[in-house]
Amino acid sequence: MTKSAPLSGQLSFNAQHSPMGAFMSFTCGNFGTRGGIGLQIGQPGDQEVFLGYKDGDRYSDGTLKCLPFYTAAVNRSADAFLVEQAGPAEQNVKPDATPFQEGEFTRSYGWASDVWEADGLRFSVYSPFGAIPDPEKENRRRMREGLLPAVVARLELDNTKGKSTRTAMFALNHARPGSRILEADLGKGRVGFAFRREAGGAAELFDYTKGEKGKKIDAGPFVFMRWSASDGVRKRYNPVHLLGSCPGFGFEVPAGKRYGITIALGSYLEGFQTNGMDGRYLYTRYFKGLADVLRTALDNAGKMVIAAKALDEKLAAAHLSAEQKFLIAHATHSYYGSTQLLEVDKKPFWVVNEGEYCMMNTLDLSVDHVFWELEHNPWVVRNLLDNFVRHYSYKDEVKVYTSEFAPTTETMQMDPSQTPPPPDEAQLKRPYEKKPGGISFCHDMGAHNNFSPQGRSSYELANLTGCFSYMTQEQLCNWVLTAGCYVAKTRDTHWLKGQRHVVEACLESMIHRSGDVGFSQFDSTRCAGGQEITTYDSLDHSLAQTRNNVYIAVKSWASYWALKLMFRELGDGSRQKRCEELAAKVAAVVSDQAVDGVLPAIFEKANPGYASRILPAVEGCMYPLYFVNTGWAGHSLDEVYGSPSERRMFEVLREHTRRLLLDPERRNLFADGGIKLSSTSNNSWMSKISIFMHVTRRVFHLDADPAIAEVFQKADAAHMKWQTEGSSYWACCDQIVSGEGKASRYYPRIITSALWLE
Amino acid sequence: MTKSAPLSGQLSFNAQHSPMGAFMSFTCGNFGTRGGIGLQIGQPGDQEVFLGYKDGDRYSDGTLKCLPFYTAAVNRSADAFLVEQAGPAEQNVKPDATPFQEGEFTRSYGWASDVWEADGLRFSVYSPFGAIPDPEKENRRRMREGLLPAVVARLELDNTKGKSTRTAMFALNHARPGSRILEADLGKGRVGFAFRREAGGAAELFDYTKGEKGKKIDAGPFVFMRWSASDGVRKRYNPVHLLGSCPGFGFEVPAGKRYGITIALGSYLEGFQTNGMDGRYLYTRYFKGLADVLRTALDNAGKMVIAAKALDEKLAAAHLSAEQKFLIAHATHSYYGSTQLLEVDKKPFWVVNEGEYCMMNTLDLSVDHVFWELEHNPWVVRNLLDNFVRHYSYKDEVKVYTSEFAPTTETMQMDPSQTPPPPDEAQLKRPYEKKPGGISFCHDMGAHNNFSPQGRSSYELANLTGCFSYMTQEQLCNWVLTAGCYVAKTRDTHWLKGQRHVVEACLESMIHRSGDVGFSQFDSTRCAGGQEITTYDSLDHSLAQTRNNVYIAVKSWASYWALKLMFRELGDGSRQKRCEELAAKVAAVVSDQAVDGVLPAIFEKANPGYASRILPAVEGCMYPLYFVNTGWAGHSLDEVYGSPSERRMFEVLREHTRRLLLDPERRNLFADGGIKLSSTSNNSWMSKISIFMHVTRRVFHLDADPAIAEVFQKADAAHMKWQTEGSSYWACCDQIVSGEGKASRYYPRIITSALWLE
Incomplete structure (x- = not known):
């Protein structure tokens, strides 16, 4: 044994x-x-x-x-x-x-x-x-x-x-x-x-x-x-x-x-x-x-x-290192500690609480838990998708800004144990016109056993430009990707047909937010004067802003893939085609942004995030991989990157990743060898590192390069110490500031590391 | 206004x-x-x-x-x-x-x-x-x-x-x-x-x-x-x-x-x-x-x-000092904070929790709350009496010791925030014969919302000679006195008739515990090797031991009065007479113990408590006063002390109290003028001081003496400071060690001070 x-x-x-x-x-x-x-x-x-x-x-x-x-x-x-x-x-x-x-x-x-x-x-x-x-x-x-x-x-x-x-x-x-x-x-x-x-x-x-x-x-x-x-x-x-x-x-x-x-x-x-x-x-x-x-x-x-x-x-027995196995085991232990299966109105209601914060079904966590849950109990994912539609979806308009804008504050290193900076006044004052938006989903369903009012999260607030602002675009992608993964794994077309109107609304909403380039250009009116942020809420400018963000762009590309395949199942050839075009368009725009083989985090030269180099640029590549591996795509991963622009994006993302991992200045590594998601921030999330490493191995096969294999090996050892030494009281901890668990402690999300078992 | x-x-x-x-x-x-x-x-x-x-x-x-x-x-x-x-x-x-x-x-x-x-x-x-x-x-x-x-x-x-x-x-x-x-x-x-x-x-x-x-x-x-x-x-x-x-x-x-x-x-x-x-x-x-x-x-x-x-x-508007009014107000606030009216098996179930300890219906508190509760809502007292009979009564035997005994440990000053001393080994080893005992009642019904098993308290333990030992004799008196007060106030003979068998059993149990002198001589077999204690559980030897204790003796005398009047209501002339004789006998024995106008706390010369002078000696006089004032006795207070021995006990207790209050060495006063219940302990209970003061005024009228009136006036001022300064965080606090609330905090029992309003 x-x-x-x-x-x-x-x-x-x-x-x-x-x-x-x-x-x-x-x-x-x-x-x-x-x-x-x-x-x-x-x-x-x-x-x-x-x-x-x-x-x-x-x-x-x-x-x-x-x-x-x-x-x-x-x-x-x-x-x-x-x-x-x-x-x-x-x-x-x-x-x-x-x-x-x-x-x-x-x-x-x-x-x-x-x-x-x-x-x-x-x-x-x-x-x-x-x-x-x-x-x-x-x-x-x-x-x-x-x-x-x-x-x-x-x-x-x-x-x-x-x-x-x-x-x-x-x-x-x-x-x-x-x-x-x-x-x-x-x-x-x-x-x-x-x-x-x-x-x-x-x-x-x-x-x-x-x-x-x-x-x-x-x-x-x-x-x-x-x-x-x-x-x-x-x-x-x-x-x-x-x-x-x-x-x-x-x-x-x-x-x-x-x-x-x-x-x-x-x-x-x-x-x-x-x-x-x-x-x-x-x-x-x-x-x-x-x-x-x-x-x-x-x-x-x-x-x-x-x-x-x-x-x-x-x-x-898995073909993984001791450190990798440890991380998977530790993540699994903490994941289940946050799970809560309720009965509401005589029907089951699935909740994963957000670790120390106890936010309920934080959607930007759910999308990461989906691989694990689909492996073990796909019905809870369906339950979650339905509950988001029924109770925690909303419709907004978008803000089409009528003036240029550059953030007034400098890129800053943020410690999540410190008060976030005040909202960026220049952004708050920026004039805009309202245009149609569409459906999106709340950040969460409440906190500490208190369900928030319908259509509203416990987390999101108006008039902010950083932490606690809205994640409208990202949560829209998250619902689409979760739904895509659910259908990929279960082929539950009965469910999909029942959600046809939602899936159609999601495509419309994606388009309304995307301007000419196919991905997030506008902020939700729910932000009032503020701007949308991403799940990396206490990172620096490289991942705070949603608009023109490489992470969101690639995630949007993946969302079009999910939508395309769902419309295929629904027999809606026209929308399937539309999604295909949009995916190709996004891929082209992303590819065009590369400078010297590296993508800027924010595609805006005046933005401090333009100088940041972020590894989560490739996170979106996870989903088409899943669609292929489950057999749902019906073709190989090569065909995902089959169109010229997508092939080009593949190359750009691979080269971006390779350069960042082998950067002689080690800007995307901590001193201990652990992975630093953004070159300009000491905040790193273990759950996201896990996805990143998986994509790097299984999509780009960069670990075939012994230099990168060594980087990963050393990183795994550092990551284990982050847990056993840096965050020892808090069991499995996600958000690490220079090796120490400062936030997102006692956390379920690191279950993404179980992807390595594939 | x-x-x-x-x-x-x-x-x-x-x-x-x-x-x-x-x-x-x-x-x-x-x-x-x-x-x-x-x-x-x-x-x-x-x-x-x-x-x-x-x-x-x-x-x-x-x-x-x-x-x-x-x-x-x-x-x-x-x-x-x-x-x-x-x-x-x-x-x-x-x-x-x-x-x-x-x-x-x-x-x-x-x-x-x-x-x-x-x-x-x-x-x-x-x-x-x-x-x-x-x-x-x-x-x-x-x-x-x-x-x-x-x-x-x-x-x-x-x-x-x-x-x-x-x-x-x-x-x-x-x-x-x-x-x-x-x-x-x-x-x-x-x-x-x-x-x-x-x-x-x-x-x-x-x-x-x-x-x-x-x-x-x-x-x-x-x-x-x-x-x-x-x-x-x-x-x-x-x-x-x-x-x-x-x-x-x-x-x-x-x-x-x-x-x-x-x-x-x-x-x-x-x-x-x-x-x-x-x-x-x-x-x-x-x-x-x-x-x-x-x-x-x-x-x-x-x-x-x-x-x-x-x-x-x-x-x-009451004719009381500002300090007295304050204490009554403060006590009332805390009393209600401890009250809990439940429904068990579709019937109401009254609970007063014991302040910081949250013991439920501690019977030696209930007997003190009874005056207040009968004034406002007598039905909860009936509820309590019934629940004690139904769920928290028991039958024991008594230990008739076959060797003499003197405690091996010296009278000691005990601080309730410190560990109690170990059991007295000499007592634990003392040989005894078992004789019939009878009914008694548990110290409490549980703690912290956990009802203890039927017939068992959360507090009492075997083989102890101090704190946490059994209070079998005292709780028997407490049930009898509570029942007596209930009937005195309500004249609910219907209820009394339903409890005839319990009241009879109580008399039998009192007699079995009392040897030749009419009050507690033996310990319950529930103590195993230990000995019974009184409600003054962290005081010194002067009030720890139940046997031959002047406080228990006078309380037993009062219990015979309660029983006598209840048997009168029940038309049981024979038992009524028996109680009358027992009351007179106890009074005679108590009176005989006086030395130089003062009663020893424990009637055993070898016991360190023999040298202690305690004010609660007179506490039992409260109950006949109540029976008279409610009109239940059907005669004046003078007739309570009508028999020669009871008249003698009255004189002895009055003189005892007078001497202790005017003791030139001030052994029953603290430096701040507050009342010290035992001359040999710095522990004092405000709830018990309140009863003592009431008896001193309304039974013995000693406050007619300006010197004693002055002692009381200064004491009231000190008692107020015990609450507002010594125990300020803990709201109303009962057990005071030299002016500081050390135990029994956030407590309901000081409601006894409301007696002063009469």
């Missing part, structure tokens, strides 16, 4: 362990900080995770030796912690565990697992994933399996060589009050605890002395709840105090034995959880409550572990 | 403003800390409250001048705050309000109001209270009025002498994400905001230029939501950003005008909120949701303000 190899770099980083669609994570791994079970939040939970063993039986005075997942394990916030957890008259209880030191343990991180080993102790968390079942098609059993809002873990202690009993334990010390013992019947020999009505754990005990299969020990583990893990384990008379903050499980392992507990960690949020539209978790249709969830998770644990190991094995 | 006078001491202290039974507080008043709306928590909320005005219209660049209810108003935690509130790319927005300085504003604190005035600005919060309506008797309209989970506030700005427009605003800056604009229809000219589904505010605008009555301005206030109050007020284009953390209301006041907004601040928690027993808020029967609550609060605001002012007036 191909197992995930132990990690060799920094082991202290958080991983999210999440079921599918429950907006829940069990998070641990970063030393000395809180984590545990977090629900509906864009950051790790508020529990200390105590995990370890001591010599002697449970009542012995031995000191617990624990993995360093509690605050006092790192000499830093212990004092604050003590004040925080203070309870009635038990306030100054000192955590009396000793942490394992680095070097005393290993960590193996798989696609669906995370395994820590130290001195006979083994802790593994499993979060298998797969197809999220479609409630309109699947039976109850499959729905319960697929939507089970729980992960499973195993804590094993090998005492086969020991001379006396050892005691192992797992506990969560909560910062908020409300822990309790779960009194419900969980099955024979099983015990449980909970936090109020919303989350909890359950465990059962096995003897693994004679092998991995294990033999159930009916006596089961013991459950405790005091103000500290060590107290709970040791107290002979009152192991459970209902006022305690730290519930947990323990078990004694006699000399000569290897015992382990299987732990289910789950959640259950009943009733409406969202506003604007009343949404409850779809899993509440299939589970009666928390006890049902935890019982089921223990019942299914064996299957879940096997499924997780199979996934680990699959990733381990 | 008698108005509450402005306070003259420290103005910086938190007040809870709470509806009845909603476990909700709008808390503000302490400078530089967070507060706002807090739900189901034992501490202030997590919002900064911005309240103030600026010169100019809303778009002007004037700086907001605010009351100091936000963190940066006190130069302390501003840095931490900035990191905490950081949102997408708007992180370093500095709060740009200037706080009013002390001396620039006044505060008047009434029974149901809190009014701040500064330079034409006036902010008043109103929390009228009254009878909580009984759902079995009252109609829907009354239920909606009584259970409305909201308070109302008014923010007025007097610009009658101004030369130009001024702009006033109210905003709540949330630490947690999830703020939103309330889009629901609230009525003409009304706007609202909310926090997720659970809480929110609504406002409407009035012109008060021509008088207090006000004339509605249909245009209404404006609503905003940005990352700071000042931004929200000032932004011309995007006053609402759905990602903002700080929603609020504002209004412009033209020169020559006085305008004001009425603000409703309410909550709505739907679905089951408790575990163990599934409980939802009873108000959900009568309100459809948050918008319904806020709309109704604005509709009723006029009546609510009138009701609040009438209550203010009533307290202001």
